[in-house]
Amino acid sequence: MDHSASPSAPLRRTRRIVLATPVVLGAAAAAFLAQRPLRHHGGGWHAWAGTFNGVVFDTVAALPLSVLVVWALARRRQVAGAAAAWAWRRSAAEVGIVHGTVPWVWMIMLPGAGAGVAPRRVSLVPLRDLLAVLAGSPVTATVQIVGNLLVFAALGFCAPLRFAALGSVPRVLALAAGCSVLVETAQYVLWLDRVSSVDDVLLNTAGAGLAALASRRWWGAAADAPSDRSGPAPVPGG
Structure with a gap:
């Protein structure tokens, strides 16, 4: 009997708790700092969805929900026969793209004081x-x-983990540049009192590229076989 393998599960749980603690504390601190200025906006939906601080607070507050969605997606995939590591990686990448990109896009699409004028x-x-x-x-x-x-750092980090076809820095750069151009064009078309700048596109694209390089060591796992379960044993003489 191999006794060396028995402490692995408790050790992994302890390691996850140690890694998660600073994240939770950081999220709580960010939420506390972000909600304080909201008191001066008189409440209402605009304070929570129409200001930078409101969007930051909403993003941090939604973090537990995003973690729950990752868990639910991963469990569903594991029940369907996917390998645990593959299921968790893919689920985290999907939720990470949404949770890490939508709030930034929302903030840069908020209208300025002279919108429409x-x-x-x-x-x-x-x-x-x-x-x-x-x-x-x-x-x-x-x-x-x-x-x-x-702005598109989460997209650059997670997209190659979710889509094997994006496992290339030039492809990630092209994706981020296209998304950034769409956002800058929308700012202009919607008359949001914002500058549609090529420098924003360059910085958005560079951020996605740097984030993609940070996740490069895990790209190969995006194409791994999704199942740990072996197929049925062959029938002799069949």
């Missing part, structure tokens, strides 16, 4: 807006650059 603005000269941002406040520059890098 201020002239539409387009910037098609590469790096001009970026250099202007870097010349201003370091805090503002950091927030804008990091924010743009994160």
Whole structure:
């Protein structure tokens, strides 16, 4: 009997708890910091869905629900015969794409104060807006650059894990660039009082590419066989 394998399950559970604790604490801190300014908006749906802080709070608050959805999808796949690691990886990738992308897109699609009134603005000269941002406040520059890098970062990280056909950095870059162009075009068409800038497309695409490189070690698992169960034994003489 192999006694060395017995502590593996408790050890894995302990490791998950240790890894999950800072995530939960960080989420709680982000939710607390995000909800404080909402008190000055008088409540209502606009405070929770029409402001940056509201979207951040909603995103963090929805994290337990997203984890539950991952668990439900993974369990369903395992019941259908999929390997546990494959089921959890694919389910986490699907939910991660949605949970990590929709809030960012929602925030950058929020209308400005002059929506429908201020002239539409387009910037098609590469790096001009970026250099202007870097010349201003370091805090503002950091927030804008990091924010743009994160818009499609979850997509770049998770898409190759979910879709084996996207297991290539150029393909991820093309996907992110296409999504970013659609968002910038929507900002212009919907007259949201935002600048449709080529620099935003460049930063969004770069963020997705960097995130894709971070998940590259797991790409091969996206094409793994989905089942741990062996087929029926062959019938002798059949």
